[in-house]
Amino acid sequence: MKSKKTHLLVFLMLGMFLGCSDDDGIGKDEEKPTISTAFGQGFPKGCELLKRGETYTFRARLDDNVELAAYSLDIHHNFDHHTHDDQKISCELGAVKEASNPWKLMENYTVEEGKTSCEIQLEITVPEDVDTGDYHCQYSVIDATGWQSRTAIDIKVVE
């Protein structure tokens, strides 16, 4: 008798256990946005050479399943070879050296509300006086949910 009672209780509790476990988060955004320069007009591509004083149009394509929120562009030197890019090809890096006046660019932008895809175009001039050598160009994108994606490209600043 007693064990029967126990078993009944256990089944009741198991029921509670399972009953509560169904997912109420329907419509949750679980997809990251994407960012890429791997299309015809995309810029820069891996191992791109950028001349000092020249102006370039940085182009990347952003996509998200729900809503894009913001993106950023970060350019910093890689004279110490501290990191590498995530492009399929690997670039020949120059010799390791100390930085004296490295090019530093950190810019954030927001995407207007409601967009799920856009192509960004940023007019950027390489300053005349910065160190030449290996640089790292990193794009990043965040969607409205807070998912982030990054892509990094090795570039070179030349005379």
Next chain:
Amino acid sequence: MSSTRGVLSLICILSFLPAFAQKDFNIKGLVLDALTKIPLAGAGIAGDGVYTIADHAGEFTLTGVVEGSQELEVSYLGYATERVMLQVDRDTTEITIVLTPSNTELIGVEVYGKSRERRARETPGSIVEVSQEFMDANRENSLMQTLSRIPGVNTINIGSRQSKPVIRGLGFNRVSVVQNGIKHEAQQWGNDHGLEIDQYDVERVRIVKGPASMLYGSDALAGVVDIPSPAVPEPESFSGSVNLLGQTNNAMLGVSAGLSAREEKWYYRGRFTFKDYADYKVPTNQINFENYIFDLYKKHLRNTADQEANASFSIGYIAENISSETFFSNVYAKNGFFANAHGLEVRSSKIDYDRSSRDIDLPFHELNHFKLINNTAISINDHQLDIDLGFQYNWREEHSEPVPHGHMPKPDNSKEREFRKQTYALNASDTYVMGSHTLVGGVNLELQENAIGGWGFLIPAYTRFTAGIFAYDQFEINPKLHLQVGLRYDYGAVKIQPYYDWFPTEITTSSGMTSSKYLQRAWDETLDFDNISGSAGISYLSGNTTYKLNFGKSFRIPLANELASDGVNYHMYRFERGSTSLDPETSYQLDMVVSHEEEKFHFAISPFVNWFDNYIYLNPTSNYYETLQVYEYTQNKVFRVGGEVNVGTSLFERLHIDLSGEYVYASQQSGPKKGFTLPFSPPLSGLLSVKYKSEDFLFFRQPIFTAVYKVVSAQNEIVPPEAPTEGYQLIDLSWQTAIQPFRDYPAVKLRLKVSNVLNTKYFDHTSFYRLIAVPEAGRNLSLSLRIPIS
């Protein structure tokens, strides 16, 4: 308890007396634990038609034993049954029977000492008492990995042997770790270091699953890992052991040696442990993290070698009304971190990591945790006064190759972070037994100072003071029905030290002017908090079945980084922003336990429902700060439900099958991530363990073969920035035995274990390295020997 047993044995003896009035003899003897030589009060001694129980001193008298060749069977819960052949032709005295701890009777966690087991049954919360036997049978690289076999207990790991506790999906500062009565204060908040406790210093563990702030104060939201001081050695005793360890996966070599001795009233204990690990191996040649590819040399996860050196010493005094023990312990470790990426930061380096698998290059951390603790208990009439005093000095340095980041130029050294945390604690409580009421009242005081150094800023320097006062009543309505009600009040103050960047940042004002400024990252602020917590619960014991119901409110004072961080965490590639307006986190939880235990069958289910008013959550926002995503500490309502099931049975005497499962569901009910789960949510998992105890052969005693099959489902419940983790299945095999070449010499214990037998490549959702797509360790063969010294 022991007097009850005495009476019981007496009854037993008396009841058998008349039946065997002729041609029978008395046998007197003693039952002891083979290793500790502690008397086993309550051990059962059975002969042909006669039976008795050993008294509090482990002594027994078996009366009415028939003349001739007789077999005695001596058994005790948690020990291997011993059979002794005797030629009975006169009254015999002074038979000593030693029992070896074993886990053949009941598997794993269900092996408790009897009185502890009874007490755990009477306490309303969901409590698991873990015996040394369990510890020895399941020992892994770290204390928490050893304990993670217990349903509802998981770990957050970095690498193969640093882990921190997770109870039912909550970890970090939501689980309290208490050792020798004092809360262990390390770097609970961070996710890239472990617990800093020598697991060989741990004899037994009490795991409280559920809200426990009423007793343990702030942080005991999800539960407590309570490590009590080891049992006091027996008078006039000297014993010890040497543990030798070896592993193949990480070429680990380890030794741990401990001694304990007692005169009449004074006793001493000492231990040292040394372990050296090489890089561990993963079952893959290549790691693909986002678009990055890291090729591994001989499947070695480069730069994950470790060194660990621990020492502890204690001196104690025990008399009738007073006992006092002072513990000194020091844990030192140097742990390498995976070289290609630490956190989400991908790194390449000129360091030749692959020249040796045993050296520790950058990045690494080095830590030292010193503790000085005194436990004193004084009995005066019906009162027992317990005083625990503690001092802890936790030092940790994190080193990585200096690189420029954002506006920060390249630092001139590798010391990225340093933490020097000192904690002073005083706990005092009085236990007063008044009839069927056990009344306990007490205070907890803690003062903590955290100083920081290094070129990376993450958590500010701070001073924190907390004080708590509590009282509870454990009321025995009748021997089957127990009620526990308690209330607690806490006050806490956190004084945060200001912090400025050591490098200037170029600021462009709205008018287009640029200026250079040393940015302030933490402000000089003093914040105070208070909270009322409590719990009420009931337990009902009906034969072999226990029913428990407990409701509790627990809390946690926000951490300094949650309140005041305002800087870049480069390892995680994010900007973290605290909020001084955070309230103490409060959680309400209802726990239920039904467990049933018979000789050959046991069953337990422990579901819970939990509600957080204001869970502190580091929310990834849609904003940038200097091209890094801004994460902000926010407070959200969270609903959680889950529990554990455990069922086991013995078949054909020698075989024991045990099945357990655990599940947690968590959902944020408000805030920017409404509908999402919480970070590091453990997936549904099940464990099937089969134990087979074979016959003794050659000089192998009580050999036990164990096969463990673990099934973990996929975790698709994620929250940014997590990725779903696929399910996996794992098989572990082990064989343990005692080796006794000479009958009078205590047995050497041996354990051979193969983990991840099939060398499965799998990802653990609650591993720190999961974020960078590093799989868990591959196949490992480990050998451990425990050699007693007496």
